[in-house]
Amino acid sequence: MLGILDLFTPARPVLTVEDVVTEFGYSLPTGYRHIAELCRAGLLSRVAGSLTLGPRIVELDYVVRQGDPMLEPSQALARELRDRCGCDTLLLTLLGDRIITTHHERGSDPLTISYSRGRPVPMFRGAGSKAIVAFLPLAKQRRLFAGSSQEIAAAGLGHDWPAFRAAMQAIRREGTTTSIGELDPPNIGVGAPILDGAGMAVGSLVLVLSRPRYAIADKALLARMVTQASQQISTAMRTGQAGILPGLRGMKQGRGNG
Amino acid sequence: MLGILDLFTPARPVLTVEDVVTEFGYSLPTGYRHIAELCRAGLLSRVAGSLTLGPRIVELDYVVRQGDPMLEPSQALARELRDRCGCDTLLLTLLGDRIITTHHERGSDPLTISYSRGRPVPMFRGAGSKAIVAFLPLAKQRRLFAGSSQEIAAAGLGHDWPAFRAAMQAIRREGTTTSIGELDPPNIGVGAPILDGAGMAVGSLVLVLSRPRYAIADKALLARMVTQASQQISTAMRTGQAGILPGLRGMKQGRGNG
């Protein structure tokens, strides 16, 4: 039943009951019943015979935003970064086993950024994603490699586990990583991880520049700026919102790194 | 099962499995099963023994934003309004039988606005809500009154149906309405409806001012500005995105008004 929600895409945000029924092979009454239930929960909305995603989605997104300990400190810092260097700034969050954009601060250039809030981003392409993956625990990296080795190879991150591991460690050593045109061809991204108390990545901060702007930029300075900001976010997260997670029994202290 | 999502609130965005189980009186396996299903759909996320709302929420919110024909023209106009008069601007949308904030453009004053994107707003309090309700079809107004007469009375919109109807018609005649401290006590809101092709309200645009700013403002000018902008949104919506709704058979042409 929850699969019904997946039928709604940016390209097709409005459906009819019949669309849903034929898509799933439901009988008409069953289709209506499922839809009615989703409507009751507010996840769908029926208006004039058509179906759209409902108001609850927007409300729940608000809860997500409020509950995201990364977001508040990030917004302020992202804005400050934007003001200082004029770049667009993206905040990526690792949620479960997906990475999505959770905030986008526009810079002074009118960049085309395909990955504003709510867009899932590829796991292994783009500076932001790589900055996250590189700072995941080894066990998690291993699991990711096992599940997505061909995708990883396609992204040029190594054809076997040692090569992938080495690529990740290189990023880890740098503390930041740069991608040129990996997501949007005209853009360059410079990303640094946001770490939780255990030194594990929970998200990343990305500076996005146009090619001309990047060409004349001081690369080392950029790296320092994004690293510093991401570390400030990490710190603010830990101090400001400590203890909101119940049930965290086993959190081994990592080495931190940075 | 969808009720599980309702347990997550801004005040309590992180729960444990046990919270859910005890709240609903499930057995432990059933609780795990429901949660697993919601996780599979991405609506929940499990990390370190805790539950949070999942990435799919954010993705779906993106679909809502993309699919909202009001949003794109509104953002540009809201920004323009903000630049011209320095006020905060809110965009409210009628989704099903709820009104929620769908966009918030910050002005130059650091206002405290409790109703940023995703907040459900009261149906009968605040300029934005009243601007919407006043421009709903009579049948819908009647249904609303039947269901919420005490709430309507409490908001000072009339103790019986004729009085409520008269209050709504007064707003309709004006084309705009002003509320003083109805939502956030320090703020004044000036709202105007956004109408679909049938002349029915689908949302509203609200200018929000601090009391000092409002005290020295030209009220008639404010009203004109917000009305004009909302009409531009209405127009942009109809022309820009015509025909994306399938299954709209019966759309009687209303008189438009404004």
Next chain:
DNA sequence: AACGCAATTCTCATATCATGCAAAAAGGCC
């Protein structure tokens, strides 16, 4: 490296509830 505790999943018999069909009801349109 093995133990012990808690969290999580599995097995399976039972009862529940979702399903589809046919039919009825509800709106909207002429």
Next chain:
DNA sequence: GGCCTTTTTGCATGATATGAGAATTGCGTT
């Protein structure tokens, strides 16, 4: 008011969700 499409209802049937308990896993401890 009659006719169309859309939406809901009643009901018998069969799939499947459920809870009790046991088995398993994961993780910290000894």
